[in-house]
Amino acid sequence: MYHLDFRSDRSMDLVGIGRLCIDLNADQFNRPMEETTSFTKYVGGSPANIAIGAARLGLKSGFIGKVSDDQMGRFIQQYLKENNLDVSGLSLDDTGAVTGLAFTEIKSPEECSILMYRDNVADLKLDTSNVSEEYIRQTKALLISGTALAASPSREAVFLALDYAKKHGVVVFFDLDYRAYTWNNEQETAIYYNLIAEKCDVIIGTREEFDMMEQFESFRQDDHQTAQKWFHYAAEIVVIKHGEAGSIAYTKEGKSERSGIFKTKVLKTFGAGDAYASSFIYGLMNGWELNRAMEFGSASASIVISKHSCSEAMPTVEEIQTFLKTSRKE
Ligand SMILES: Nc1ncnc2c1ncn2[C@@H]1O[C@H](COP(=O)(O)OP(=O)(O)O)[C@@H](O)[C@H]1O
């Protein structure tokens, strides 16, 4: 099957590190944002969505991140507390930085985009002094999200968190989460992504994100070649997501599983990956077979893309189980 050693003597299950932002999702959808007159505010940020999803599933979830010293930063902290996440790993920015805003445009269920306002954001001011070895030592798993590598000092904070995780036998998940607007260029992104991926136990990304990472290879790799590449390093599991075409996962032990999707009435497509990741991680942490964890992730993704938000829409175990009873995978 696969070998992931989630240590039972840890007080936390999953700690995320990286972006905490605000999603402002258009209230008037199926039209361009130019015609939108109001938005609904949710906590966002891919790693935050995944950590919230994990907490919604009952995992003891925490977060290492920096929030702005204003109403938005306090909204984020309050929401995480209300959703049973441990917030002792959060730090408050004192430089006047702001909270990143993700305006979402829902032109149609298939045509969604995100307009990011991320100048001088607090999340990228996370620094090594905000990363506690003791905090990381107490978790079973660490979730790294690629965008946290986009700028210093956040970049160095993530590398330090990864070193602490490896030192203390913490299983490391790397969700690639590539957002081009946050980076100077793809070459720089690939350099830092590769340095992190080489030490991670589970790597989750879309085909396009792996292509970006593997751009220095002499040829474009297929899914199997991608997985084999990372098995030469620390990876035990590599998951390649293919949107409506589902996902495929490979294990270092030579197993591979494909998962289809659950057709649903799609309101917006973003949030799929975060929902998939949180529920897939939940399955692995419960020792499930790969295909069962992937199915759980796919079901969670379908639930979230049928709703207006990402974080707020993250389902409970019961909601996913009910969904699975009434749905058929395609
Ligand atoms: N239109 C859809 N209908 C149902 N499930 C979907 C749809 N799009 C994505 N998913 C599910 O969500 C997973 C992640 O979506 P994907 O778009 O590949 O990643 P990301 O959201 O990170 O870009 C897919 O592997 C699939 O299981």
Ligand SMILES: O=C(O)C[C@@H](O)[C@H](O)C(=O)COP(=O)(O)O
């Ligand atoms: O990650 C962000 O900064 C924006 C997210 O908060 C937003 O909900 C989103 O884009 C999630 O989509 P996904 O990462 O593709 O699942």
